[in-house]
Amino acid sequence: MSAANFTLNAQIRTNEGKGASRRLRRLEARVPAVIYGAGKEAQSISLELRELVKAIESEAFFSHVLTISIDGQPQQAVIKAMQRHPVKGVPLHADFLRVDAAQKLVRKVPLHFTNQDTCVGVKVGGGAITHYTSEVEIACLPAALPEYIEVDMSDIDVGTTLHLSNLKLPAGVEIPALALGHDYDQPVANVHATKAD
Template sequence: MPDSFQLQAALREDAGKGASRRLRRESDLVPAILYGAGKDPQSLSIPHKDLYKSCEDEAFFSRVISLEVEGKKQDAIVKDLQRHPSKDRILHVDFFRVQMDQEIIVEVPLHFLNEDTCVGVKQGGGNISRPMTSVEISCLPGLLPEFIEVDIADLEVGSSIHMSELNLAEGLTIPALVQGADYDQVVVACNVMRRSEDSEAAGMDQTGDDAQSLQTGSAESASSEGTDSEKE
C-alpha cells in the first residue's frame, strides 16, 4: 500500500454526456470533477490506466489523494466513482477538496478479525451476520484510517457488536451516534443457526413411528385372519 496516492489531472473545457463519451472513447481518459472547500468546481480528465491502478487498492477510497492539476497540487478524497455495468471500465469520478485543518465525514470500510476462531461459531455453532461493511466517521483528513478493525474472537451466540462499541483511534467519531441510541446500529452479530439436521432427525423418527404402526397393524390383521380360519 502506498503512503499516499497521487494523480495527474488536466482541465477540460467540454462538458456534457457527449463530450464525456468522446473523452473516454478517443483519449482513454476518465472525466472527473473536483469541488468543495468553497472553491469553484473544476472539470478534469485523468488517464484511465492511472485511475484504474489506484482503484485496485481499497485504501484509495478512504485516503487523502494529491491531485496535481495544471502543476498545482490539491488535496481531495473520492466522493463517488461510477463503473461501467458490464465492462471493466471507470466512467466518472467525483473528488471533494479537503483542508487539512477541517474535519471531514468519510465512509470507512470495516475489517472483521478472527471470524474462524469466534467462540460463538466454534463452540456454539452460531452463524456470523454482518449488517454493516463500512461506517461513516468524522475526523481531520490527516487522521483518516484506511479501515477499522472489528475483533469478533470473543463474540458469543446471541451477542452483537454495535457502532458505539467499535474501537476507534483518538480523533475519530461516528456522527450517527450523536443523534441518539436509536441510531446505534448493529455492526456484526452471532446468530443461532437453525440446523436442518434436527428437522431431518424429527422426520426420520416420525417415519420410523409410521413404519412401526404399519407393521403392528399388519401383524394384528394377520393374527385376526388366522383366528377366523381356525373358527371355520
C-alpha cells in the first residue's frame, strides 16, 4: 500500500455558530471542523480551505490516519464525516475522530479490483464482471489501516462469485461482518456468462 502522509494545519476556533462559520469560510477561506474521541474533550478547530481541498483529492485521505496539527500540537485522527456544498462540492464542515494507537478502528476502505482485463472468466470464458460493492468495513489498529483492499480478478472463472470471506486481508485487518455468521458473507463481485446475441 502507499505511504501517503496527510498533515493538516488547524487552529482552535473560539467563535461558534452558523454566522461565525459563514464568516470563517467567506472571509478567511477556512473550514470549521471538530475533533473528538480518545477520551479527550471535543475541540472546535478550523482548517485552511485550500489545504483541505488538496488533501481530499486523494482517495487515500478517507482511509488514512491523519495528523491534525492544532496550533502546533499534532494529534492523530481519521475523518469521520464531511459536509460539502450541494452544488460546488467544496467542504463546509469536517468531523475528525482522534485515534488511540492501542484501540481498534472500524473504517470503510475502498476495494480496488485488479487484473480485470486478464480475468480468465472474461478472456477465456467470454463472461462479464459485476461489482456488488466498492468498499468494505474493516477493523484494525491504526498502524495497520490499509489504504485499500486489493481484489485480484485474474483467476476468477465464469459462474464464480467472490464473497467478503474470499478477500485477502493485510496482517492485523479483519472484517467484523464475518464474525456475525455465514449470512453476513456478502458478495463482492462475480463473473457471469453474457447472453449470446
